[in-house]
Amino acid sequence: MPADIDAATMTVAAGMEDPTAVLSASDVSVSFGGLNALSNVSLSVPAGKIVGLIGPNGAGKTTMFNVLTGLQKTTSGRVRFMGADISSWPTHRRGRAGMARTFQRLALFTRMTVHDNLVASWESSHPGGVFGRRRSERIARVRAVMDLLNLWPLTDRLGGELSTGQGRMVELGRALCTDPRVLLLDEPGSGLDAKETAAFSDVLRMVVTGPDMPGILLVEHDMALVMEVCSSLTVLDFGKIIATGTPDEIRQDPTVRAAYLGDASVV
């Protein structure tokens, strides 16, 4: 390991608690039958920072997301969120506590308008929302998110009629409406063209530096986007962490280069 690795990265690599982390996983393992989808994966996401989780297809990135959101049971390992051990929490409880995610394959509410997608998201994540309480708060938040992501032109369009790029934005908006403390973004850049990707990375930076300072965990294949926005990276291959560090360190790492063989130019 290079000598100039900072303390935070060291703790991450060692799987120890990082005091600044909003979300951390330690020694998470998942096996499907005989296949080890994840073995002893640890990572942590500090507030106001974008952490990248990268690796070739099938490395276990989406499985890790499912573990963090409670959709996938672990064989072993713990997940901590804002100081609490949430390993046994059901998905919706994590959502209410401030964990939001987007999906690799869009999961919009297809027969509802974009506006209703966001409103429903706010109502789902806030107590009393389903009874229509705290209406003014809701209106303000949805409006702010629509402004931030420039969703107004799509207000009355149905979720099912959006292009992928628009859909990714709406999913991000829907996640933001939950007032998240941590955002898990699963390949938000796939299906976006260069212009849309650029706009997306601007938005991400705006979100993390915003007033709530959520942490973001980003799974992404677009290396340019990852290298540009992430402050640290974790590289998975065959369910194991093969490297952690800053984008520059990862770029130099021979193991990572080997894992991405044939793709070396993008790293």
Place this chain on the structure above:
Amino acid sequence: MSAFWPFIVIGLFTGSVYGLSAMGVVLTYKTVGVFNLAYGAVAMFCAYTYWELHDHWHLSAWIAMPILFLVVAPIIGIALEALYRPLAGLSAEVLIVVSLGVLALLASLVPIIYGSQDRQLQAIFPIKTFVLGSHLHVGYDQMGTLLISLLMAGVLWALLRHTSFGTSTRAVVDNPDLADMIGIHGDNIRRAAWILSSVFAALVGILISPSQGLDINQLILVVIFAFAPAVLGFLYGLPAAYLGGLALGILGSILSKYSNSGTVANIEAALPYLAFFALLVLFGPRLKEVGAATRPLSVARTTSAAVGNAGRRASKFVVGVAGRRVGLDRRLAVGLAAFVLALMAPLAFHGLGLFIITGAMIYALIALTLVVLTGWAGQISLAQFAFVGVGAFTVGHLSGTHGEHFLFATLIGVLLAAPLGLIVGAASLRLSGLYLALATLAFALIMDQVVFNRVDVSRGITGITVPRPQFFGISFTGRASLYELVAIIFGLAAITAYALRNGPIGRRLHILRDSPLAASTLGVNLVVTKLIAFTICGMVAALGGALYGAWQQSITPFDFMWSASLQLLLVVVLGGRSNISGALLAGTTFGVLIIPGIPPDVTKAIQLTIAFGVIGLAQEPEGTVAMTKRQTNHVMAVMRPLPRRRSRRAGAAAAPAAVVVAGTTVAANGGPRVNGQDRRVAATIGAREGTNGHAG
């Protein structure tokens, strides 16, 4: 032990038929992703065809059978394949609705083609027995059925295991898109599966019709017995389905040794459904929906279907651009006006007419619960009439037999429905989509067999007398006053539903339908939401049942048969499952069907129309309402004045420009829907807006 052998032999005989049916169901489900609820109807149709050829046309069995197996059954198979091909990858909801439509179609075609008179059937095998071992008498028909089913099971197994057809089929089952890419013609494989499945159904039909009689409902029901072993087949393959069928047959037969009547007999009769329900709930989390599991394109397909709707949505948007609020208020105003008019109906209708309208309105109330549950929350229920029955029989007993107050009786009936709603809701925790629908079907059948058919519950065919209500000093014994009561209750329910629909509660139900996965990550407790939805809808259905009893004044188990729930779903789909007006249309259809003296031919024609309509409109959540709207929009579009020149400027405020934007960007995503002129405009818009042409 020797006392059991005769029962085991009978069990093997019935079980082998279950096994055959189960294999046919598993075959199409695994290959095509369609759970063929109409499988029994195909068997029934083939049985009728065979007896028509054999008894009416006097063809010998050696000619009639080849015609059936080589011509009729394959044609049905090919027709079904053609029907389902464009639906591949669509939601379980659409596929279930279509298969129920097919069921209704075949069930309504049979009386039209073959008439509905009883027939004396000849046995296919000689009616003789031979002695096996020392004293075990075995009928030739039993032995023949067992051997034929074993032979067919073996042939099918060998076909799938040891031929290239089998390898290709397994490739298609595993990953249809990949199979296509390596040159396996998926459509041919699927067609072959449908043909094989239909041939199996035909075989089942002619094997069971001599013992079960030629009866439309009975034959459909017998095949539902096979759904439990089919579940085993989904998990462990065809041999498991066959063996499961045998085991179920033997178990049922042995139980029948101990029971002639009473609770054991009830349980024995309901055993296949109990097994079906238990297997579904037990293995629920391991059962994957084939459509969802093997079709990576399913999401894209669903989206494109939604885009199909989008064209219409866009035109609605156009209409609403100037004032969306006004549109909503107008709808409410129309509803309120209709309500007031409905309250005045006794001025125009008397006697029988009013009686029928009352019935239609009660039916609309029951249909409304299905609109909320299925159309809004996306939870398919094939058991709504089980709740109706609970409400009706409770009121019948308490208010009729025991003379309790009607309101008290109704309250108890509604409260009794709550735990039942929780049971179905609890099943929905472990199941979703297709398997949930099947579990509700099993629940309806269990209620039908174990509860409503009990003499102490329903007094059998004689039924229970329910008095008309009387409370707050008002007597509702007259037709007009009862009508007013029903109209007020339905009106309140409809207005409440309307008010909830566009509010937070409506949104909560809609996100449950559109993406439960996303909803749960946002913080929605799916468990609680589903339980509440099922329970409240069940309770309102039970209220409908109380009114139904008061309206009919005499109720029998036939009023609340499981098939009534299927019929309800069909008419609600037809009317529009996402609209309150869909419930009204369902009520109207029911009202027309109960008009006394209506010629049987008209009834048959209506049934046929419903079946065709359901198949045609399965993909359309708004049913006929959407169709009407589309036609109106076409007419309005023609009548609309041409856009003035200034509106061509890009300003978003100019409504006609917004029209073009909304209409064409959608069309651009929809691909084939775009005509030449639209595409040109779409290209311009796409260039201007950047992201739009980028279809997912």
